[in-house]
Amino acid sequence: MSKMKNTIDPAVNYLLPLAKKAGIETVWDRFAAMKPQCGFGELGVCCRICWKGPCRIDPFGNGPQRGVCGADANTIVARNLARMIAGGAASHSDHGRHIALTLLEVGEGHAPAYRIKDEQKLRSIAEKLNLAPADKDIRQVAKEVALASLEDYSRQNYSIPCNWTKSTMTAERVDKLLDLGIMPHNIDAVIAEIMARTHVGCDADAANILLGGLKGALADYNGMCLSTELSDVLFGTPEPVVTTANLGVLKEDAVNIAVHGHNPLLSEIVCDVALKMNEEAKKAGAKEGINIVGICCTGNEVMMRRGIPLATNYLSQEMAIITGAVDAMVVDVQCIMPAITGVAECFHTEIITTMPVNKITGATHIEFREDSAIDSARKIVELAIDAFKRRDRRKVNIPDYKQTAIAGFSAEAIMAALSKIDAKDPLKPLIDNIINGNIQGIALFAGCNNPRTTHDNNFMTIAKELAKNNVLILATGCGAGTFAKNGLMTQEATEAYAGDSLKAVLTTIGKAAGLNGPLPLVLHMGSCVDNSRAVNVAVTIANKLGVDLDKLPLVASAPEFMSEKAVAIGTWAVALGLPTHIGIVPQIMGSSVVVEFLTEKAKDLLGGYFIVETDPKQAAAKLVAAIKERRKGLGI
Ligand code: SF4
Numbered sequence: 001m002s003k004m005k006n007t008i009d010p011a012v013n014y015l016l017p018l019a020k021k022a023g024i025e026t027v028w029d030r031f032a033a034m035k036p037q038c039g040f041g042e043l044g045v046c047c048r049i050c051w052k053g054p055c056r057i058d059p060f061g062n063g064p065q066r067g068v069c070g071a072d073a074n075t076i077v078a079r080n081l082a083r084m085i086a087g088g089a090a091s092h093s094d095h096g097r098h099i100a101l102t103l104l105e106v107g108e109g110h111a112p113a114y115r116i117k118d119e120q121k122l123r124s125i126a127e128k129l130n131l132a133p134a135d136k137d138i139r140q141v142a143k144e145v146a147l148a149s150l151e152d153y154s155r156q157n158y159s160i161p162c163n164w165t166k167s168t169m170t171a172e173r174v175d176k177l178l179d180l181g182i183m184p185h186n187i188d189a190v191i192a193e194i195m196a197r198t199h200v201g202c203d204a205d206a207a208n209i210l211l212g213g214l215k216g217a218l219a220d221y222n223g224m225c226l227s228t229e230l231s232d233v234l235f236g237t238p239e240p241v242v243t244t245a246n247l248g249v250l251k252e253d254a255v256n257i258a259v260h261g262h263n264p265l266l267s268e269i270v271c272d273v274a275l276k277m278n279e280e281a282k283k284a285g286a287k288e289g290i291n292i293v294g295i296c297c298t299g300n301e302v303m304m305r306r307g308i309p310l311a312t313n314y315l316s317q318e319m320a321i322i323t324g325a326v327d328a329m330v331v332d333v334q335c336i337m338p339a340i341t342g343v344a345e346c347f348h349t350e351i352i353t354t355m356p357v358n359k360i361t362g363a364t365h366i367e368f369r370e371d372s373a374i375d376s377a378r379k380i381v382e383l384a385i386d387a388f389k390r391r392d393r394r395k396v397n398i399p400d401y402k403q404t405a406i407a408g409f410s411a412e413a414i415m416a417a418l419s420k421i422d423a424k425d426p427l428k429p430l431i432d433n434i435i436n437g438n439i440q441g442i443a444l445f446a447g448c449n450n451p452r453t454t455h456d457n458n459f460m461t462i463a464k465e466l467a468k469n470n471v472l473i474l475a476t477g478c479g480a481g482t483f484a485k486n487g488l489m490t491q492e493a494t495e496a497y498a499g500d501s502l503k504a505v506l507t508t509i510g511k512a513a514g515l516n517g518p519l520p521l522v523l524h525m526g527s528c529v530d531n532s533r534a535v536n537v538a539v540t541i542a543n544k545l546g547v548d549l550d551k552l553p554l555v556a557s558a559p560e561f562m563s564e565k566a567v568a569i570g571t572w573a574v575a576l577g578l579p580t581h582i583g584i585v586p587q588i589m590g591s592s593v594v595v596e597f598l599t600e601k602a603k604d605l606l607g608g609y610f611i612v613e614t615d616p617k618q619a620a621a622k623l624v625a626a627i628k629e630r631r632k633g634l635g636i
């Protein structure tokens with residue numbers, strides 16, 4: 001049997017042998033050392049919820065079929081899954097809370113480092129939330145929008161839905177979620193409810209636990225939705241921008257600062273401050289001043305708003321340090337491998353943690369607070385400049401790989417491009433082309449990378465297949481990173497891989513929008529929280545057609561997912577009615593009830609369902625089939 005390749009990323013393939021030679025351990029070494037991974041864990045049938053355990057169910061039927069308390073495989077698998085969703089929802093919505101609190105501070109005049117960058121968006125959000133913004137002072141509008149968002153974390157009345165979910169869905173979907181009892185009323189309460197109902201001796205009905213999980217996933221949607229929209233208010237709504245991606249964006253003659261994590265509250269200020277400290281970097285010997293690059297979703301945030309180059313995505317974060325050229329890696333929350341401090345010990349790189357609840361042993365901690373953001377950012381940049389002075393030039397190996405990437409396709413940017421064709425009815429050209437079949441459907445790629453499969457390969461293979469079949473492609477998160485690094489966010493990729501009719505549509509829109517050629521093959525929509533942007537586009541189309549989301553030829557795929565957040569996102573995609581592909585076998589296979597619920601029953605209840613397929617070509621075929629089924633349902 002041939003050995004699975006670690007990655008198809010040329011920059012990583014260049015650096016891995018160097019890491020090996022230097023004895024530096026990477027994620028792929030640790031993954032190999034972990035094999036064989038625990039079969040009980042892989043099936044989801046291991047329970048550690050109480051200390052009578054751990055208990056494990058024998059999947060072959062010979063050993064125990066119940067834990068010490070009597071929980072069976074269905075209960076155990078469902079509980080484990082629901083708790084993962086709660087973890088994902090907690091992460092996204094804590095990020096959202098942070099942004100909403102900052103907007104409140106801005107409204108109250110207490111956060112001098114921040115301001116309202118997109119007033120028009122703030123007013124349109126206020127309209128959506130029924131806050132009657134006309135004639136109100138913009139700071140008052142900011143306060144009211146922030147408070148309405150924070151209400152989604154504090155409401156105690158179970159029968160009143162969360163403001164953001166209710167105001168961003170089709171009316172039919174709102175009714176469906178209410179009917180099923182899975183409409184969230186309070187993000188924090190829903191997460192707490194999952195933890196409570198899955199405590200030992202509580203909910204033991206797998207289907208009921210999964211409904212709780214679906215509610216938790218919708219709370220996740222609510223948190224990421226408000227996070228995305230309020231970030232646009234504070235930092236600007238993304239517009240198409242041309243930039244570059246992959247490790248070749250690092251510069252030998254610059255102080256390289258990598259911003260990594262998720263929350264733009266930190267990275268935006270670091271970028272502002274770094275721009276002002278260029279001269280100090282030059283004085284330290286960096287001819288090209290300061291070079292900020294992004295990693296993971298912070299990378300997406302600063303790429304789409306500022307055109308800052310993306311260095312790499314989740315799985316290859318250690319490789320950025322292995323170039324020997326990163327002077328500081330500044331991290332905030334989520335998807336930061338604890339391994340980076342160990343790798344950094346082999347170089348001069350400063351790893352700087354910034355959040356009180358996200359420290360890493362071996363890192364330098366510079367606490368980041370909204371009220372002293374500029375001071376913290378200055379200290380961070382100073383540390384990076386100091387580190388640059390210690391850089392060992394003999395250890396610098398910047399791979400000569402980078403690609404052009406056109407990023408920044410927010411829902412507003414897509415509508416703006418379409419309005420160049422039909423100013424009165426911007427959606428018409430898109431809908432006409434979906435109805436006539438020039439665009440067969442839309443696929444949203446999201447989620448992480450995972451060493452269980454070849455890094456970046458599933459994303460690339462499925463996207464090329466779908467494009468050939470005239471499917472329009474949107475991407476977020478580390479999937480977006482894959483496409484940026486590997487050249488699919490270019491006009492050339494449209495020429496090379498799009499089916500004829502898709503190519504014609506992308507060319508018409510691109511030319512009308514002044515791009516002098518087609519739109520890129522993959523439209524970059526942002527970070528993980530920005531998946532709500534795709535929902536925004538889908539809901540606008542559904543409302544225009546007068547149908548619910550589960551009738552649209554729209555699919556989602558997380559072909560290399562790994563995080564709890566990705567589990568939550570995939571689950572709300574199903575709750576919103578989307579056929580949702582995952583390319584990693586989920587840790588639920590030990591329960592036939594859970595598998596059947598998520599792959600079949602969900603379709604009857606919600607219209608959406610999971611498709612599990614690890615072979616990327618087969619996955620593409622299944623997604624195309626799901627799109628065709630939806631088209632048939634619409635009679636087109
Ligand atoms: Fe075992 Fe039940 Fe405790 Fe889980 S909750 S560890 S199945 S006794």
Ligand code: MSK
Pocket residue numbers: 262296297314334335446447448449476477478479527528562563565566
């Ligand atoms: S960073 S959740 S690895 S997409 Fe958003 Fe990437 Fe997945 Fe983290």
